[in-house]
Amino acid sequence: MPATANDAAANLAAVRARMETAALAAGRAPSDVTLVAVSKGHDVSIIRAVLEAGHRVFGENRVQEAEAKWPPLKTEYADICLHLIGPLQTNKAADALRLFDVIESVDRVRLAARLRAELDRRPELAARTVRYFVQVNTGEEPQKAGIAPGEADSLIEALAADYRLAAEGLMCIPPADEEPALHFALLGKIAERNGLASLSMGMSDDFEVAVTFGATHVRVGTAIFGTRQVAGSRINDLP
Numbered sequence: 001m002p003a004t005a006n007d008a009a010a011n012l013a014a015v016r017a018r019m020e021t022a023a024l025a026a027g028r029a030p031s032d033v034t035l036v037a038v039s040k041g042h043d044v045s046i047i048r049a050v051l052e053a054g055h056r057v058f059g060e061n062r063v064q065e066a067e068a069k070w071p072p073l074k075t076e077y078a079d080i081c082l083h084l085i086g087p088l089q090t091n092k093a094a095d096a097l098r099l100f101d102v103i104e105s106v107d108r109v110r111l112a113a114r115l116r117a118e119l120d121r122r123p124e125l126a127a128r129t130v131r132y133f134v135q136v137n138t139g140e141e142p143q144k145a146g147i148a149p150g151e152a153d154s155l156i157e158a159l160a161a162d163y164r165l166a167a168e169g170l171m172c173i174p175p176a177d178e179e180p181a182l183h184f185a186l187l188g189k190i191a192e193r194n195g196l197a198s199l200s201m202g203m204s205d206d207f208e209v210a211v212t213f214g215a216t217h218v219r220v221g222t223a224i225f226g227t228r229q230v231a232g233s234r235i236n237d238l239p
């Protein structure tokens with residue numbers, strides 16, 4: 001079931017406390033790990049409860065759903081940071097650039113080219129500072145978005161050199177039936193050899209493991225908002 005507003009605020013505090021414990025146990029500063037509260041599939045009323053509890057960093061996986069929920073909230077709370085964590089179709093690139101502050105799902109040159117072209121040709125996007133992560137399909141699952149691990153280095157290089165969209169970090173979603181730690185370790189290795197500082201990894205079931213493996217961003221939905229009951233609940237499969 002979706003959480004009530006009270007539950008959501010309490011869940012948020014509990015997730016933060018668990019993140020802090022995991023960070024300290026790993027010898028890391030708790031402030032080095034950002035909680036991205038994944039609000040896909042949940043109503044604005046419960047999102048509001050989490051905003052009122054002081055949280056500002058959120059994730060959505062679909063451009064259209066986010067467009068229906070977030071513009072008024074972003075007007076009301078100027079310091080919201082909205083992450084796109086789902087696959088991005090090239091024809092939605094301009095919409096994504098208008099609304100999202102971080103695009104975590106850059107996974108192909110064609111998308112990078114489109115993002116660059118939209119930024120260059122649309123005056124309303126000139127003032128936007130959007131941050132980018134490269135999504136890596138660490139499990140090489142055919143139904144999942146993300147660049148293959150073996151092709152990640154060249155995409156990261158092309159983003160910076162050819163498109164002026166230097167990636168801040170990497171994102172991954174491990175296969176549901178595999179040990180996530182192996183995938184977190186692989187993502188860390190790819191980031192390290194490319195000199196990237198940020199790692200977006202870990203969800204409700206494994207965010208503490210991710211923190212142990214160096215996550216700088218964890219994406220947590222269910223543990224804060226409860227279960228999702230509407231479309232948009234899929235975990236990042238291709239459309």
Ligand SMILES: *Cc1c(COP(=O)(O)O)cnc(C)c1O
Nearest residue numbers: 085203204219220221222235236
């Ligand atoms: C839905 C989703 C999450 C959150 O998953 P939970 O298990 O609900 O915490 C994290 N990352 C991505 C990419 C998602 O699509």
